[in-house]
Amino acid sequence: MLAERSAAGALRPGYGRSVRSPAALLALGVVMALIVTGGCMPSGEEERSSDDDEASMLAPLDMSEESIRTVEGTTLLHIDDLPGDIQVDEQNAFGAATRFREAKASPDDTWVAVVTSGAAHSAGWLVRADSGEAFPAAFQYGGSVTIGPWSGDGHHVVFAQEGPAGNRTLTVVDRESLGDSVEANAIPVRVDQHGDLDPEDQHYEALGWEEGSLRFRLGDEPWVFDPATGAVEAE
Numbered sequence: 001m002l003a004e005r006s007a008a009g010a011l012r013p014g015y016g017r018s019v020r021s022p023a024a025l026l027a028l029g030v031v032m033a034l035i036v037t038g039g040c041m042p043s044g045e046e047e048r049s050s051d052d053d054e055a056s057m058l059a060p061l062d063m064s065e066e067s068i069r070t071v072e073g074t075t076l077l078h079i080d081d082l083p084g085d086i087q088v089d090e091q092n093a094f095g096a097a098t099r100f101r102e103a104k105a106s107p108d109d110t111w112v113a114v115v116t117s118g119a120a121h122s123a124g125w126l127v128r129a130d131s132g133e134a135f136p137a138a139f140q141y142g143g144s145v146t147i148g149p150w151s152g153d154g155h156h157v158v159f160a161q162e163g164p165a166g167n168r169t170l171t172v173v174d175r176e177s178l179g180d181s182v183e184a185n186a187i188p189v190r191v192d193q194h195g196d197l198d199p200e201d202q203h204y205e206a207l208g209w210e211e212g213s214l215r216f217r218l219g220d221e222p223w224v225f226d227p228a229t230g231a232v233e234a235e
Contacts, residue, residue, distance in 0.1 A: 058105040058112070058129060065099040068112065076112060077132055086116075086123040086136045089183040096123035096139065104147045105129070106154035111175055113137070113147045113157045124159040126173055126185075135178040137185050138171055148206040151214075156227055158206045158214060159186070165199035170206055170216060172227045189225045191218055191232055 058076070062069040068077045079100060085093040095118040102115040114125040114134070122145040124138030138145050138159035148158025148170065155175055162168045171186040178185050189204060207215040207222070214225040215235070222235040 058109045061103045061105060061112070063100055063103050068100060068103045068114065076129060077114065077127055077134075079116070081132055082114075082116065082125065082134050086125075086139055087181040088136070088139050089181050094121050094123075094139065094141070095119065096121040101145075102147050104150065104157075106150050106157070106175075107152060108154040111154065111157075113150070113159070115145050115147055115159075117144070122161075123182075124173075126157070126175055126178065135185060136180070136182045137173045139182045149208050151209040151212070156209070156214075158189075160204070160206065163199065167199040167202035168204055169202060170204045170214075172214060172225070174227060187227055187230065189214065189216060189232070191223060 058070050060071060061076075062071065062073070066079050067075050069075050079097065082097045084095055084097055086096050087093045097116040098118050099116060100114065101117050101122070104113045106112070110129050112127045112129055114127050115138075116123050116125065120142055122140045122143060123136065124145045124147070125134045126137045127134045137157075138161060140161040140163060143161060143163040146160045146162075148160050150157045156172050157175070159171050159173065160168060161171065170189040172189060173185050173187065194202065201219065203219065205217045207217055209215070210224075212226070212228070214227065216223050216225060223232055224235055225232050
């Protein structure tokens with residue numbers, strides 16, 4: 001006889017068979033699965049992949065007027081590391097790098113977009129995170145520069161320039177194609193009728209990146225800019 005009934009009618013163990021509770025069977029199954037796969041019981045702390053261990057963590061950046069540091073406190077850039085003047089084109093350079101105003105790391109943490117200012121002007125730069133090499137990216141005479149969104153792959157970044165006449169324009173910079181001046185590096189974002197608009201109507205707003213193109217708004221109308229071709233189309 002493998003099992004016999006108690007007086008209450010419940011099945012109780014006999015000689016050739018044992019009965020375990022569902023919880024016990026589940027625990028046994030987990031242990032056996034771990035043994036078969038060569039695993040071990042969880043320790044309560046999730047393991048991180050090697051990619052996580054090796055990835056640099058720049059954001060959030062810690063910035064003062066004189067330096068930009070990583071979240072761990074490592075100095076990425078000091079204001080004295082930048083040229084005192086930003087090269088706007090082949091003939092013209094202006095002083096616009098006496099203090100930091102803004103900094104934003106690329107999604108892959110390999111580049112940093114930086115804004116500096118001088119006595120009257122503002123400048124944007126692209127800086128290699130590993131070497132500190134800086135490239136002129138944007139400039140506004142008598143106004144301000146701010147950093148817009150990075151593209152998801154980290155290859156493009158937007159700078160916004162606000163001029164003294166009340167206009168606000170956008171430029172896109174491709175980190176894979178950098179030269180020695182703002183003119184060489186900045187791709188202007190302009191609609192066809194840009195030159196016919198009054199300065200106060202030249203108010204561009206970056207909305208974000210989608211499938212490699214920049215979505216932006218001019219007034220109440222949405223547009224799309226393709227940095228590969230420079231084409232601008234209404235949505």
